[in-house]
């Protein structure tokens with residue numbers, strides 16, 4: 584980790600207008616086990632991202648209205664396998680993607696791994712609509728959607744229920760005073776670690792060197808993850824089954840370099856060890 588160096592971030596290209604809207608969503612205040620957390624425990628916390636961009640096209644609006652309820656996760660605290668229960672599909676394993684954007688990576692993974700159940704979290708409605716369109720077009724049976732802040736779901740899901748979690752190009756929050764908004768923090772890592780099965784994988788990608796360093800430091804400090812890197816190629820090469828996300832396309836077009844970090848969950852936590 585100490586040897587990690589990246590290109591300087593280009594903060595000026597990031598729009599400061601993007602995150603104007605804040606809405607409040609219910610989530611619990613601090614890390615708790617799933618047994619300790621109940622929905623009555625919830626307090627209000629700010630979500631800083633955008634909920635919607637341009638007005639949805641009529642077809643997209645119809646998908647959100649009619650199709651989303653069919654594949655939306657409604658009982659957040661239930662066994663996530665049950666989210667697939669009304670269909671004939673019984674997943675071998677569950678994988679989650681947090682902040683799937685337009686769902687390019689999620690849909691491609693679901694298509695190539697039809698035996699796996701995928702749970703996508705994304706509060707940005709236009710992105711959700713885009714993924715819904717793809718799910719319907721390709722008749723993908725193995726995706727369920729939480730169209731809300733992922734924190735609400737990860738706090739309520741049971742221990743050891745996921746084989747892998749993807750966090751791809753999370754919002755970088757470049758200003759120091761906004762760093763506390765970054766998704767990688769000790770509270771979310773507590774839940775990511777708890778939700779992964781022993782040996783499960785946490786995949787993190789970013790084009791922002793400062794966020795990459797931030798992630799490495801936070802995961803090291805957590806102590807429950809092994810960073811799977813021996814040499815530079817290990818963080819320069821995308822994950823297995825990779826398809827470029829919309830945000831990665833933009834990063835590459837702007838001359839920024841992606842970094843791909845693979846962490847394996849270690850059941851025994853050794854604080855400060857990576």
Ligand SMILES: C[S@@+](CC[C@H](N)C(=O)[O-])C[C@H]1O[C@@H](n2cnc3c(N)ncnc32)[C@H](O)[C@@H]1O
Pocket residue numbers: 632633681682683684685704705706707710731732733734751752753754755766828829830831
């Ligand atoms: C920079 S975009 C990247 C989108 C996508 N992963 C990609 O690579 O194109 C970050 C995404 O994370 C979503 N996001 C931010 N905070 C989130 C949260 N707490 N839960 C779920 N998604 C979140 C945003 O709505 C946004 O779509």
